[in-house]
Amino acid sequence: xxxxxxxxxxxxxxxxxxxxxxxxxxxxxxxxxxxxxxxxxxxxxxxxxxxxxxxxxxxxxxxxxxxxxxxxxxxxxxxxxxxxxxxxxxxxxxxxxxxxxxxxxxxxxxxxxxxxxxxxxxxxxxxxxxxxxxxxxxxxxxxxxxxxxxxxxxxxxxxxxxxxxxxxxxxxxxxxxxxxxxxxxxxxxxxxxxxxxxxxxxxxxxxxxxxxxxxxxxxxxxxxxxxxxxxxxxxxxxxxxxxxxxxxxxxxxxxxxxxxxxxxxxxxxxxxxxxxxxxxxxxxxxxxxxxxxxxxxxxxxxxxxxxxxxxxxxxxxxxxxxxxxxxxxxxxxxxxxxxxxxxxxxxxxxxxxxxxxxxxxxxxxxxxxxxxxxxxxxxxxxxxxxxxxxxxxxxxxxxxxxxxxxxxxxxxxxxxxxxxxxxxxxxxxxxxxxxxxxxxx
Amino acid sequence: xxxxxxxxxxxxxxxxxxxxxxxxxxxxxxxxxxxxxxxxxxxxxxxxxxxxxxxxxxxxxxxxxxxxxxxxxxxxxxxxxxxxxxxxxxxxxxxxxxxxxxxxxxxxxxxxxxxxxxxxxxxxxxxxxxxxxxxxxxxxxxxxxxxxxxxxxxxxxxxxxxxxxxxxxxxx
Ligand code: FES
Ligand SMILES: [Fe+2]
Numbered sequence: 001x002x003x004x005x006x007x008x009x010x011x012x013x014x015x016x017x018x019x020x021x022x023x024x025x026x027x028x029x030x031x032x033x034x035x036x037x038x039x040x041x042x043x044x045x046x047x048x049x050x051x052x053x054x055x056x057x058x059x060x061x062x063x064x065x066x067x068x069x070x071x072x073x074x075x076x077x078x079x080x081x082x083x084x085x086x087x088x089x090x091x092x093x094x095x096x097x098x099x100x101x102x103x104x105x106x107x108x109x110x111x112x113x114x115x116x117x118x119x120x121x122x123x124x125x126x127x128x129x130x131x132x133x134x135x136x137x138x139x140x141x142x143x144x145x146x147x148x149x150x151x152x153x154x155x156x157x158x159x160x161x162x163x164x165x166x167x168x169x170x171x172x173x174x175x176x177x178x179x180x181x182x183x184x185x186x187x188x189x190x191x192x193x194x195x196x197x198x199x200x201x202x203x204x205x206x207x208x209x210x211x212x213x214x215x216x217x218x219x220x221x222x223x224x225x226x227x228x229x230x231x232x233x234x235x236x237x238x239x240x241x242x243x244x245x246x247x248x249x250x251x252x253x254x255x256x257x258x259x260x261x262x263x264x265x266x267x268x269x270x271x272x273x274x275x276x277x278x279x280x281x282x283x284x285x286x287x288x289x290x291x292x293x294x295x296x297x298x299x300x301x302x303x304x305x306x307x308x309x310x311x312x313x314x315x316x317x318x319x320x321x322x323x324x325x326x327x328x329x330x331x332x333x334x335x336x337x338x339x340x341x342x343x344x345x346x347x348x349x350x351x352x353x354x355x356x357x358x359x360x361x362x363x364x365x366x367x368x369x370x371x372x373x374x375x376x377x378x379x380x381x382x383x384x385x386x387x388x389x390x391x392x393x394x395x396x397x398x399x400x401x402x403x404x405x406x407x408x409x410x411x412x413x414x415x416x417x418x419x420x421x422x423x424x425x426x427x428x429x430x431x432x433x434x435x436x437x438x439x440x441x
Numbered sequence: 442x443x444x445x446x447x448x449x450x451x452x453x454x455x456x457x458x459x460x461x462x463x464x465x466x467x468x469x470x471x472x473x474x475x476x477x478x479x480x481x482x483x484x485x486x487x488x489x490x491x492x493x494x495x496x497x498x499x500x501x502x503x504x505x506x507x508x509x510x511x512x513x514x515x516x517x518x519x520x521x522x523x524x525x526x527x528x529x530x531x532x533x534x535x536x537x538x539x540x541x542x543x544x545x546x547x548x549x550x551x552x553x554x555x556x557x558x559x560x561x562x563x564x565x566x567x568x569x570x571x572x573x574x575x576x577x578x579x580x581x582x583x584x585x586x587x588x589x590x591x592x593x594x595x596x597x598x599x600x601x602x603x604x605x606x607x608x609x610x611x612x613x
Contacts, residue, residue: 207490207498212605214566236519240511337566340605345499357496361503365511369606370488370502372515375523378608382567389566 024050028431029395035402035424036395039388042216047434048336055319055433056081060162060169060182062321062330063087065344067166067203068114069095073131076114079332080170085158086110086120087168090132095163097170098133098155109155120155129155165194166202167321167328185410186272189315192308193323198300199350204328205360209343209368213378215385217319217333218426220341223377224314224322224329225273225422227265228400233380237366237373265401265421267413271318271429273422276311284312284325285362287355296351316422318429326363337385343367343374398423452547452582452590458537460582460590461551465532468612473513476612481583481593482506488613490602501602501609512612521610526561526568528611534578545584553578553597555613567608574613575600 027038027047041047063078064087075088077100084100086109100108102122109120109129119136120129128137133155138144160171162179164187169179180187194202223229231238263277287293288310297306315323322329330342345363347356366373388396401419408414415421460479467476480486486509488501495503504512515521536552555574563569581594597613 205498206492206494207500207603209499209501210603210605212607214607233522236515236521239519240515243514244511353496360495360499364499364501364503365508368499368501370609372511372521375608375610376521379522379525379567386566 024434025431027434028427030424030428030431033399033402035398035420035427037398037427038394039391039396041430042218042385042388043336043391045336048333050434051333051430052081054436055430056333058171058173058176058433059319060160060171060176060179060317061319062167062317062328063097063170064168065166065202065204065328066095066163066168067201071116073116073118074114075110075117075131077110077112080158081172083172084108085170086131086155088117088131090130091118092132094132095161095168096132097158097161097168099158101156102127103135103153103155104138127153133157165190165200182270183317184270185268185412186270186315186317189274189313190323192305192311193313193315195297195301195305195309196325197348197350198296200300201349203347203349205345205347205356207345209327209345209363211341211343211369211374211378212334213339213341213381214337215339215381216336216388217331217339218430219381219384220329220331220339221316221319221426222423223381224324225265225275225316226420227275227417228420229377229380233376234373236376240372263417265415265417265419267405267415267421267423267425267428269411269425271426272316273318273425274313274315275417275422276313277417278307278311284366285358287358290355293351293355300350316426318426324367326359327367339381398427451542451544452539452549454537454539456590457539457547457549457580457582458534460592461534461537461549461578461580464592465534468532469530471516471527473516473612477509477513479592480506480509480595481585481591484509484592485594485596487594487596488599488602489596501599501606516612523608523610526559528557528559528608530611531556532613540579547582547590549580549582551578551580552576553613555611557611559608574609576602576613 027041029036061080063080063085064076068076069087069089072089072091072093075086078085078087085097086100087095087097090096100110102109102124104122104125104127107122107124109122118131120131126139127135130136135150135153158170159174160176162169164179164183167190176182183190194200266274268274294306297309301309312325320331327346328344330344332340334340345360365371369375398420401415401421405413405415405419405421413421413425464476464479467479484506486502486504490498490500492498516524533554533556534551538550539547540550541548553576556571557574558571559568561568576597576599579596580592582590583593585591599613
């Protein structure tokens with residue numbers, strides 16, 4: 001097929017009769033001066049199923065925060081690549097994760113998304129499990145006779161469960177590398193995020209801002225590290241800031257475009273990425289300049305780290321979670337064209353509670369479902385989803401900054417804050433995982 | 442402005458309905474500046490979620506008067522993408538009850554269903570669906586200086602308040 005035939009190909013007419021309806025290595029084109037992604041990665045049901053198998057079932061996925069299950073018996077439910085699980089704090093103080101599925105005939109054990117229980121009792125035939133998953137009771141047990149082996153009827157633990165700085169991750173792939181090994185250079189950024197607390201502890205607020213949108217999950221991935229859209233998508237918010245006198249409008253626009261050593265967009269190995277701004281995101285509540293707070297950070301972490309800790313970052317841990325200054329953002333694909341996003345506001349432990357309350361109010365202002373910011377991003381995802389229904393124009397272009405990005409020794413690709421370096425990192429990893437029959441290595 | 446004329450009278454159900462229906466009419470006419478005029482200067486407009494403690498959890502909306510004005514400014518004077526095309530709404534109010542009243546203060550409860558649609562090119566993703574947002578409201582009304590009843594607090598408990606929300610950028 002020539003380039004022009006390919007470009008004008010009628011959707012649905014496939015050259016290959018293989019398992020894959022179109023060649024997977026053709027979907028992301030990583031060329032010297034050009035980086036392109038095929039629009040069908042956002043629409044195709046077969047690709048979505050492959051994403052679930054090859055990416056989501058083999059990645060470390062964020063499932064919860066340790067502060068949500070502080071006491072023995074606390075539990076919360078979560079979804080791990082579409083499989084329902086229960087996270088709980090056992091009597092031993094350890095964190096357990098089991099599938100929310102009775103070993104008898106498969107009923108879910110927990111209906112509430114959080115609670116406190118020492119045992120899980122199946123509503124169907126009353127089998128009872130300790131919250132670490134051990135089967136401790138079966139109704140009318142004599143019916144099973146003396147040869148029936150119950151040793152394999154404990155609730156099945158999630159294959160891999162590890163935490164880093166309070167963030168709990170799980171992985172369905174038993175052969176996955178250790179979490180910290182997978183995190184690599186991203187761990188340093190998580191450290192800066194958590195050390196915004198003088199105690200090094202973040203916790204989460206009790207409520208969750210939860211979005212759904214009729215669009216592909218990768219639009220949210222691309223957007224959280226996109227420094228190119230701010231002036232345009234968030235023009236409404238910029239005007240609100242201007243009106244409120246937060247900063248003059250020109251300052252706002254200039255600051256967004258500034259290229260400094262600490263205002264950059266970075267693509268990290270393994271699909272992670274970040275957007276960072278030394279002087280913080282505009283319009284966010286400026287607690288970081290308060291003397292008392294800064295003193296507490298210097299005391300706890302040393303003055304040399306202050307700037308690193310206070311640099312504002314959106315950090316993506318591919319494929320499931322973002323750490324924003326004000327919240328943890330969890331992405332859950334439902335179908336190629338449907339996504340749920342939880343934005344979970346954080347609390348900084350060890351500081352004046354009034355600051356955390358103010359942070360909640362600011363969070364509502366930009367990030368909530370009725371906010372003046374994130375709601376406009378969501379609308380763009382839906383415009384994306386509408387646009388990619390046109391399949392004749394095949395490519396989306398992610399080349400911005402390709403010629404000026406710098407590759408650091410640790411593999412980070414560092415670009416201007418408006419460059420598409422993080423998006424390229426996402427699709428390089430997407431392509432690598434989609435093409436490998438193996439899990440991450 | 443809705444005035445009782447005679448000050449000193451407790452709030453009747455009819456008068457309470459008149460205030461709420463007038464608010465609904467102004468919202469549905471997208472007369473948002475006029476909507477603000479129905480509120481006191483220290484008003485709160487609140488859409489709570491689960492534990493109803495703004496210090497412990499985020500709310501869907503927890504606006505003081507300044508943020509209400511921001512919200513109206515955004516709808517009237519900026520090109521907010523989430524409202525392009527804008528929401529067409531219909532606020533249906535029923536079950537109005539005056540729960541408590543004195544001469545200059547009253548607590549009023551009602552049921553609310555906001556029907557909402559964005560037209561634009563209705564063949565596009567995200568447009569063309571009529572959506573309904575049921576909820577229960579609690580109002581605190583205060584007698585203003587000119588004898589009118591003003592809204593000091595509007596709390597809306599959406600039935601689906603903890604569930605995923607999609608485009609809640611109109612005023613409920
Ligand atoms: S399905 Fe759980 S006890 Fe039968
Ligand atoms: Fe944005």
